[in-house]
Amino acid sequence: MRYLWWRLSVFLLAGVWPFWWVYQAWIFALGPDPGKVLVDRLGLGTLVLLMVTLAMTPLQKLTGWPGWISVRRQLGLWCFAYVVMHLAAYLFFVLGLDWGQLGVELRKRPYIIVGALGFVCLLLMAVTSNRFSQRRLGRRWKVLHRLAYVVLGLGLLHFLWVVRADLKEWAVYAVVGALLMLLRFPAVASHIPRLGRR
Numbered sequence: 001m002r003y004l005w006w007r008l009s010v011f012l013l014a015g016v017w018p019f020w021w022v023y024q025a026w027i028f029a030l031g032p033d034p035g036k037v038l039v040d041r042l043g044l045g046t047l048v049l050l051m052v053t054l055a056m057t058p059l060q061k062l063t064g065w066p067g068w069i070s071v072r073r074q075l076g077l078w079c080f081a082y083v084v085m086h087l088a089a090y091l092f093f094v095l096g097l098d099w100g101q102l103g104v105e106l107r108k109r110p111y112i113i114v115g116a117l118g119f120v121c122l123l124l125m126a127v128t129s130n131r132f133s134q135r136r137l138g139r140r141w142k143v144l145h146r147l148a149y150v151v152l153g154l155g156l157l158h159f160l161w162v163v164r165a166d167l168k169e170w171a172v173y174a175v176v177g178a179l180l181m182l183l184r185f186p187a188v189a190s191h192i193p194r195l196g197r198r
């Protein structure tokens with residue numbers, strides 16, 4: 001299999017963080033509310049992985065190295081795995097699996113609805129990320145997987161709603177997200193310089 005070591009390295013690098021954070025929680029290194037810290041880290045991890053996934057195509061165009069594309073699907077699936085853990089951590093640590101509280105929670109934190117919409121989009125992309133769906137959906141597959149841009153917007157809005165007052169960190173993510181979107185416009189994409197072989 002091509003790029004085996006590269007793929008394996010990406011796999012390990014993306015997969016190690018949740019174990020590390022759970023370990024930190026276990027040894028009481030995440031402060032007085034480790035559950036909330038876990039929710040936040042997994043949420044940020046989801047957004048970072050989404051951005052890294054979206055950076056693979058421009059990086060391939062820039063360097064001409066096909067290895068970037070060889071890990072794109074894996075990174076997308078990691079992004080989904082993180083959002084599943086983010087949701088599970090929220091349900092377990094914040095909601096305490098008290099389903100009766102869900103209505104109250106949604107009124108108290110409406111940004112959860114925005115996150116849930118992002119979750120549904122990621123779920124649709126994850127279940128159709130295989131070759132079989134790609135063949136069956138044909139051209140519609142590409143259109144469906146453009147939902148990644150919608151998730152980026154929803155993720156940034158959800159994040160903005162959470163941080164509200166402290167905009168500095170959010171602004172960094174928003175600028176990176178805007179740059180990644182800009183690189184998708186054909187007029188911009190066609191001007192990406194080729195530094196390496198095609």
Ligand code: HEM
Pocket residue numbers: 036039040041043044045046047050083086087090094112114115116117118119151152154155156158159162163
């Ligand atoms: C059903 C789906 C989701 C639920 C229930 C959910 C819930 C939450 C909650 C409760 C928080 C913590 C708020 C706080 O600190 O007070 C949070 C933070 C966050 N979530 Fe989500 N979320 C969901 C989906 C998503 C998605 C799809 C993304 C990204 C694409 C995302 C990214 C984030 C980010 C970046 C933060 C802020 C982390 C930080 O403050 O460091 N979430 N989410």
